[in-house]
Amino acid sequence: MLLLIISANSPIMLLIPIYKEARMGSNFSATYLLQHLESIAVQLEIEVCYEDLSDEEILIRSGGCKLLGRNLIIIDSRRPTDEQARILARELSKYDLEDLYILPQVREFIFSQSSPREKNLPQR
Numbered sequence: 001m002l003l004l005i006i007s008a009n010s011p012i013m014l015l016i017p018i019y020k021e022a023r024m025g026s027n028f029s030a031t032y033l034l035q036h037l038e039s040i041a042v043q044l045e046i047e048v049c050y051e052d053l054s055d056e057e058i059l060i061r062s063g064g065c066k067l068l069g070r071n072l073i074i075i076d077s078r079r080p081t082d083e084q085a086r087i088l089a090r091e092l093s094k095y096d097l098e099d100l101y102i103l104p105q106v107r108e109f110i111f112s113q114s115s116p117r118e119k120n121l122p123q124r
Contacts, residue, residue, distance in 0.1 A: 028105065030082040036106045037088040041073065044095055048088065050077040064091040089113035 053076040093114035
């Protein structure tokens, strides 16, 4: 199955392959969830990079940043898929998601990963 994403701000259309995996109960598999989160990042024009962040001299952690006007989320590729999904959801929770259609289970997962301060922000 392919997910078609059309951006209102850009004439670019993206086709993202979606691979269905078996669900565990009513929850998505970690891979399926991560794919949904990545598609949200694409809609928000956020670049998600998976890199080996190991370094003997300095501590490098996964997270979001803005570099030369580009929004980036860098995730340690050595982390398990479920942890990568939690990191991506935490970073996406910092963006305005109100105008995007997001599956209710995915939206709930993003909200569950947001920091307590962000959960207390007034709804728009």
